[in-house]
Structure formats: structure tokens, C-alpha cells
Amino acid sequence: MAVHLRAGEALRLWQDVAVTETRAGRPDLSLRQAAILLTIYLDPPPHTIRGLAARLNVSKPVITRALDMMGALKLVSRHRDERDRRNVLVKRTVEGALFVERFGDVIIASAREPSAP
Template structure:
């Protein structure tokens, strides 16, 4: 049975998860970076700068800046596409997968805390 939340509960869940993630992990992702990270990990590859920019309706430089930061955090890597050198392919990392696994666990725990 799906969990039905009021607006206040939904925002409370988001607040608890966000606060918990900040406490557990020193990496501070923006909402845009989180959207990019989730796109990379939840949607089957390949992922390119051009494709991510189109998907999120932003420019390629916006994606590039976000990937620079996320790459420095160890969450993703980039590599030139050997078949088409104009494309940059974004790849998942073990550290990125662990980051999202930790986030997922936190969401589940906080969601369970909401059940009556």
C-alpha cells in the first residue's frame, strides 16, 4: 500500500533526509547536481553532456560545471567517446553508487518513521 503524505509530511521527509545526508556525508550537492547524479544512476547509460543538458533543459556549460564538482567529489567520471570524440561520456563510480545507497537508506529510514 503506497504511503500517502500531507504536504507538511512530504516537506518534513525532505527536510529530514536533507539534514541527515548533510550530517552523514561532507559532500554538499546542489539540487541540480543531485538531479544529474540520479539521472546518471537511475537511467541506463550512455550519458553525455549534451544528453544531460537536453534532459534537464539547461546549457552544456551548466552540466560541465556540475560534473566538474561531482567529479572532484568522486561521484562520476568523464571520458571522451572513442567513436565520436566530440561527445563526453559520463560514467558511474563506486563512490557515487555508495553515496546514493546511503541516501536511499536514509530515505527509507525517514519514510518508515512517518508510518503511524
């Protein structure tokens, strides 16, 4: 499905979502953390720290720091790959799936009812 927005409309939508999330008082993610989380939930698994770093063109420590925070929020979990103990698999959680779904709902609601400038 193609969505056609002018730059100003796209930015207003992003602002509306950011304001809604800020007002909700839930833990918020940095843009980098959100990109990592959405990659984990929208791209097919398996996900590894090495693979996420390559996909997002960032270092493995950047991914590890983000996963530390998201793990504390129970949005993702990490486990050793039993087939290759050198790899750490990043797995989805129920809490994370609900977080991503709710975030999608906020985007849809903001797109349907944009705020006034």
C-alpha cells in the same frame, strides 16, 4: 509502488533527509547537482553532457560545472566517446554508486521514522 503523502508530510520527509545529510558532515550537493547525479545513476546509460543538458533543460556549461564538482568527489567520471570523439561520456563510479545507495537508505530511514515537528 505508489506512495501517498500529503504536501506537509512530503516536505517533512525532505527536511528530515536534508537535516540528516547536513549533520553527517559529508560533502553535500545542490538540488541541481543531485538531479544530475540521480539521472546518471537511475536512467540507463550512455550519458553525455549534451544528453544530460537536454534531459534537465539546462545549458551544457551547467552540466559541466556540476560534473567538475562531482568528479572531484569521485562520484562520476568523464571519458571521450571512442566512436564519436566529439562526445564526452559521463560514467558511474563505485564511489558514486555507494553515495547514491547510501542516500536512498537515508530517505528510507527518514520515511520510517519521521522527526517530530
